[in-house]
Amino acid sequence: MSAALKLENLTKDFPVGKRMFGPPRGVVHAVRPVTLTVETGETLGIVGESGCGKSTLARMLVGLLSPTDGTIEIEGAALDNADPSEFGRKIQYVFQDPISSLNPRKTIRQVMEAPLKHLHSMPKARRRERIAEIFDAVNLREEFLDRYPHEFSGGQAQRIGIARALAAEARILILDEPVSALDVSVQAQVLNLLARLKAELGLTYLFISHDLAVVEAVSDRVAVLYFGAVVEVGRAEDVFRAPRHPYTKLLADSAPVVGRDLKAPEGRETELPDPLNPPTGCAFRARCPRAVDRCAAEDPPLMEMGSGQLAACFNPVPEGEAAK
Numbered sequence: 546m547s548a549a550l551k552l553e554n555l556t557k558d559f560p561v562g563k564r565m566f567g568p569p570r571g572v573v574h575a576v577r578p579v580t581l582t583v584e585t586g587e588t589l590g591i592v593g594e595s596g597c598g599k600s601t602l603a604r605m606l607v608g609l610l611s612p613t614d615g616t617i618e619i620e621g622a623a624l625d626n627a628d629p630s631e632f633g634r635k636i637q638y639v640f641q642d643p644i645s646s647l648n649p650r651k652t653i654r655q656v657m658e659a660p661l662k663h664l665h666s667m668p669k670a671r672r673r674e675r676i677a678e679i680f681d682a683v684n685l686r687e688e689f690l691d692r693y694p695h696e697f698s699g700g701q702a703q704r705i706g707i708a709r710a711l712a713a714e715a716r717i718l719i720l721d722e723p724v725s726a727l728d729v730s731v732q733a734q735v736l737n738l739l740a741r742l743k744a745e746l747g748l749t750y751l752f753i754s755h756d757l758a759v760v761e762a763v764s765d766r767v768a769v770l771y772f773g774a775v776v777e778v779g780r781a782e783d784v785f786r787a788p789r790h791p792y793t794k795l796l797a798d799s800a801p802v803v804g805r806d807l808k809a810p811e812g813r814e815t816e817l818p819d820p821l822n823p824p825t826g827c828a829f830r831a832r833c834p835r836a837v838d839r840c841a842a843e844d845p846p847l848m849e850m851g852s853g854q855l856a857a858c859f860n861p862v863p864e865g866e867a868a869k
């Protein structure tokens with residue numbers, strides 16, 4: 546397998562409380578150095594509570610935000626050197642609510658034509674054919690093309706979002722909560738469609754979700770984010786069934802949906818630390834039932850826990866202590 550995406554120390558700081566003169570009042574470290582590789586054809590799930598940096602990470606990958614530091618490599622080409630149009634083509638964002646990201650005054654055909662025209666300079670006749678092929682691939686009827694965004698149901702809208710990414714000839718899709726706003730039966734249809742397209746087209750997915758059951762079902766590997774950093778990464782079944790980081794164990798024990806009913810051990814904090822005033826050492830230690838002295842002094846790096854599972858913890862959950 547070759548790498549579709551390689552992130553090396555990717556970092557994003559937001560200065561806050563900007564003043565006319567002098568430095569800003571503080572800095573939010575929204576994404577702390579993230580190093581990750583996603584193989585071609587793989588689905589990497591990304592989970593974590595609200596505010597842990599998922600969207601900031603995703604927005605850097607599609608060029609909506611520029612990194613403070615670090616590098617992004619797509620199919621072997623570093624972002625800085627790559628032709629921006631090539632970059633924009635290969636990695637596409639599929640929003641949770643694709644319709645609100647579309648211009649309400651443009652028909653779906655106009656929306657679909659834009660990438661074919663601008664990224665691929667495709668002549669008109671070929672564009673019509675290509676749009677028909679893509680609509681067929683995502684099970685949408687061609688007659689929908691002359692309608693406007695608000696005329697679609699949630700499931701249809703999500704198919705349109707996927708179709709738009711395919712029109713750009715994306716190789717990597719960032720799926721940001723792609724099914725969380727849909728009814729369960731429609732969720733299954735969209736997930737099946739994504740699985741089929743991935744197999745047929747050899748796509749690579751980054752699947753961001755609060756729903757651990759969905760993430761486990763669709764992901765080959767999972768990265769768990771906490772306070773802007775990857776705290777655990779490994780095969781989906783290992784990470785959820787035998788988590789080594791105490792935060793992942795907390796998520797797995799509190800499932801199914803991250804952020805809802807997160808259990809806090811007796812006398813421990815439940816909230817994320819203040820981003821403007823981060824703690825020393827491990828960011829999770831105030832909530833952690835396994836914290837030891839070292840955790841206050843040093844921020845643990847990701848460490849090998851066996852069979853490719855990595856966790857950033859000095860006192861990991863013992864192997865074999867499966868999640869409840």
Ligand SMILES: Nc1ncnc2c1ncn2[C@@H]1O[C@H](COP(=O)(O)OP(=O)(O)OP(=O)(O)O)[C@@H](O)[C@H]1O
Pocket residue numbers: 559560561573574575593594595596597598599600601602820
């Ligand atoms: N433009 C900004 N300026 C300042 N801080 C920001 C900005 N955007 C995000 N942040 C902060 O960066 C951190 C990460 O936010 P981000 O939106 O990436 O989290 P998230 O995991 O995607 O959350 P959610 O699940 O709610 O979408 C948070 O502390 C957030 O307040």
